[in-house]
Amino acid sequence: QVQLQESGPGLVKPSQTLSLTCTVSGGSITTGGSYWSWIRQHPEKGLEWIGYIYYSGSTYYNPSLKSRVTISGDTSKNQFSLNLTSLTAADTAVYFCARGTWAHRDFDFWGQGTPVTVSS
Amino acid sequence: EIVLTQSPGTLSLSPGERATLSCRASQSVSGSYLAWYQQKPGQAPRLLIYGASSRATGIPDRFSGSGSGTEFTLTISSLEPEDFAVYYCQQYGSSPPYSFGQGTKLEIK
Numbered sequence: 001q002v003q004l005q006e007s008g009p010g011l012v013k014p015s016q017t018l019s020l021t022c023t024v025s026g027g028s029i030t031t032g033g034s035y036w037s038w039i040r041q042h043p044e045k046g047l048e049w050i051g052y053i054y055y056s057g058s059t060y061y062n063p064s065l066k067s068r069v070t071i072s073g074d075t076s077k078n079q080f081s082l083n084l085t086s087l088t089a090a091d092t093a094v095y096f097c098a099r100g101t102w103a104h105r106d107f108d109f110w111g112q113g114t115p116v117t118v119s120s
Numbered sequence: 121e122i123v124l125t126q127s128p129g130t131l132s133l134s135p136g137e138r139a140t141l142s143c144r145a146s147q148s149v150s151g152s153y154l155a156w157y158q159q160k161p162g163q164a165p166r167l168l169i170y171g172a173s174s175r176a177t178g179i180p181d182r183f184s185g186s187g188s189g190t191e192f193t194l195t196i197s198s199l200e201p202e203d204f205a206v207y208y209c210q211q212y213g214s215s216p217p218y219s220f221g222q223g224t225k226l227e228i229k
Binding site: 037045047049096098100104106108111113 | 151153155157163164165166167170171174176208210212215216217218219220221222223
């Protein structure tokens with residue numbers, strides 16, 4: 001059973017950079033066919049896909065966030081990370097990491113989510 | 121970008137009743153790459169249905185999915201108390217590759 005766990009600061013100031021890490025257990029981020037994604041959910045709103053990193057290290061980002069997003073992986077720790085720059089209040093959300101599957105193009109395992117507030 | 125529109129926004133039903141949730145796409149969803157998720161307060165979404173009609177591992181058979189192209193449906197044949205939650209559909213397609221509907225809240229009548 002794959003498990004994911006997000007970690008990072010719960011409060012970040014406007015204009016700063018958000019850095020979150022997702023630690024994966026029960027599976028390897030170097031396994032083909034898995035797309036390690038970040039997804040966020042604004043308060044009382046729906047879900048927004050941010051981007052993914054593939055086992056090869058290739059990345060793909062939501063065009064709406066592309067200029068501010070970087071996703072990277074650390075195979076030695078079986079982790080992947082999200083950096084989101086130039087934060088505003090609109091980035092306040094719960095951030096989830098999840099495993100995307102190539103076979104079905106869905107997300108079969110999710111972290112519990114970590115709330116992030118952007119405020120001075 | 122493919123926009124998913126879910127209806128109704130809120131559905132009020134009683135345990136034992138049948139629930140029918142709709143997800144309409146602005147363009148045809150390629151390969152029937154349409155999934156459904158259930159989310160309860162304070163929890164992550166849980167995958168219910170993938171490929172429009174296949175149940176994910178451990179999902180009870182009262183949950184079923186159907187549809188193709190631009191019209192998809194999630195049906196819960198007989199509601200259990202634990203089924204009251206928010207349900208999202210998700211598609212894979214053109215840029216951005218993943219998008220979600222705005223959700224349907226299933227509440228107890």
